[in-house]
Amino acid sequence: MLQTATRAGAKTSKKDPPHERYLEAFRWMLQTRIFEEKLTSLYRGGLITGGVYVGRGQEAVSTACGLFLQKGDVFGPLIRDQAGRAAAGEPLLNVTRTYLGSRQGSMRGRDGNIHRGWPETGQLAMISHLGSLISVVVGKLMAKRMKGEKNFIGLTTIGEGGMQTGATHEGMNIASVEKVPLVLVAVNNHFAYSTPNDRQFACAQLVDRAPGYGYEGHEVDGTKLADCLDEIGGAVERARAGGPPQLVVASLLRLAGHGEHDDASYVPAEIKKESWAQDCVPATEKLILEKGWLDAATLKQWRAEISAEVEKAVETAQREAAPVASEEDWCAISTRGMVDAPVLAGE
């Protein structure tokens, strides 16, 4: 990520952008958009088994989630966090390996798509059950404190749908009780699969819940990159400085189906006219060009570089071997002596 910052910074001109990491963040957004479009085309071409879930429209928020994390921090990304995962250090190759079924991916064919982790930079592998990652992040933070580590935070994300599970309630509450440095970024993309907000919750604003849990609450327009960087960066800073848990609620529209199998025809046309429904990637790019923070030639070059990275990650993963059932050890626990009845396992 530093590499990108330098590259971005070199081309900064005229007036400085509104946040010192603005251009670096945009590069992650652009990478994610180009990369996920590639994943979608692979899916449509029948080259990906299982689902593809993209974060179209959420690139600004998600990038901000990954960008401010440091070594020793804990990150619990969710469904639409490709941008944040990349900004926090997961290589594209691990994503293509996971989606394309290479045995060399971090999940080794045992889980797929977004259900992947990247332990090298503290990224947890989500289970599907929404809300259950929050308490796991809290537990990691508790343990770090018990071990005497300092200066760490945990950040995890949740959708406005996932926010209505009991696990989210328990997880949010226990974070406060344990006084851990947690940042919870709730992304209200107005549809949980096909369900609009009026069938998910009935409070005026989700951020109103923050004081009820002992959190500091912040709202942000998720289509505005500078605001996302300010609010999420600020929340990370406050948590790191010993503040209470932070809830940042970002508003935007999910600009894809729930997964690529879903045409999202249930999203009414009117909603797409709302200011918070705009697409953050072209909007940010337009602003960058208008303000002259980067010129068109540089952006073109970025696109070319990203496309090359994406192609390379796809080609590499496609060349790699798939997992082989006969070579699996089919063992769900790490303690060999505790394995039950191998003779019953279909042998």
Add this chain to the structure above:
Amino acid sequence: MSVTYLEAIREAQAHLLREDERVYLYGQDIAGKFGGAFKATKGLAEKFPGRVLNTPISEDAMVGTAIGAAMEGMRPIVEMQFADFSSIALNQILNNAGTQFFRTNIPCPITVRLPSGGTKGSGPFHSQSMEAIYSHYPGLVVVTPATVEDAYTMLIDAVAIDDPVIYCEHKYLYYHLKADALPKDRLPIGKARIVRPGRDLSIVTYSAMVHEALAVAKEFSASGVEIEVVDLRSIKPLDTETVLASVARTGRLLCVGESFPWGGATAEVIARVATEGFHLLDAAPARINARDTPIPYHPNLWVDHRPNAKSIAAKARRILAE
């Protein structure tokens, strides 16, 4: 000096806190002077400040935090106030802890203590035995100590295992069982124990039902019938070898479990003996479990709901007559 089953659990936790700085206890009402609904942690919070922590009534999050802490190298022991309430944590235990190693290659060494089983007057929601549910899912070790000695050593061993362990402690045994002292030796988790050798019938059981089976074996012995009693000790892994060896000696099998009858440990044992040791059987294998209703409150109903020495003896007589 004598030690109860409950004291053995407390002493095991004291030992673990003393010997292993990675261990901490996490549960409802377990800290302070109170020391837990059953006093399994009494005195430990004072002795080990900061390591015996009260939690909100949030079973899901209690286990979720334990999973996170275990990933960071800690060895949390989570106390459920009653096994029954672990239903709220099923998702974290089964889907998160139970899948973690297989998915990520990162072990998940958590221990979840479940005060299990029926006692008079406890009713449908404070009496359950949940070993079958936890054993059904991959990725967990499930233990059911039946003696003071096992209560002590198996809890210490559970924490040493790098995988999630469901430790089912029986509430009826808390005060009823006493030993002279804490044990010096241990039988490892995964090994069943022949608690009484016999020749005519094998009763394979676990947890509190071991003691009902022993009572039946004693009664039958007076009339010259020798029943072998096998205490499984752990439901997962299940020591099929010891069970088969016992059936090879006796030719007859009765499995006894306190939990509900559909599926479960007794059905599993019979399935294994029928598939792997059919030739050893001189009579059809049988099993006896609780009734297929919620666990009733009133003692008159409760004693009839679960297996007891009388119903076990009746079943044993039928098998022996075959």
